[in-house]
Amino acid sequence: MNTHTETFSLSNGAALSVRIERGPAGDVMLHEQNTMNPHGGGRIYWRISRLYLMNGDEAMPMRNPRFECAETVGEAAELALGFFVECAESCIQHARAEGIPVEHCYI
Numbered sequence: 351m352n353t354h355t356e357t358f359s360l361s362n363g364a365a366l367s368v369r370i371e372r373g374p375a376g377d378v379m380l381h382e383q384n385t386m387n388p389h390g391g392g393r394i395y396w397r398i399s400r401l402y403l404m405n406g407d408e409a410m411p412m413r414n415p416r417f418e419c420a421e422t423v424g425e426a427a428e429l430a431l432g433f434f435v436e437c438a439e440s441c442i443q444h445a446r447a448e449g450i451p452v453e454h455c456y457i
Contacts, residue, residue: 380430387456396426
């Protein structure tokens with residue numbers, strides 16, 4: 351099994367992928383890897399077909415039906431990539447509309 355998804359190019363030139371970290375009980379932590387965000391990105395936890403957005407150590411169930419469930423690790427990683435891309439593009443559009451550098455969104 352791969353340790354990363356394929357890389358997706360964002361509209362601001364950044365490259366985004368998901369690093370797959372397998373846990374001891376068949377669970378998986380999916381880490382956002384964004385070349386424009388040196389502080390690290392978001393995390394999504396997958397266990398028994400459910401995806402959870404991580405906020406620190408707190409796991410919050412995904413509430414968007416497009417990102418709630420995945421049957422395999424590969425499917426979970428692709429859903430996480432889609433979620434992170436959607437969030438990043440939203441930040442890029444917001445930064446452009448406000449006339450600020452997108453890097454300020456990562457602070």
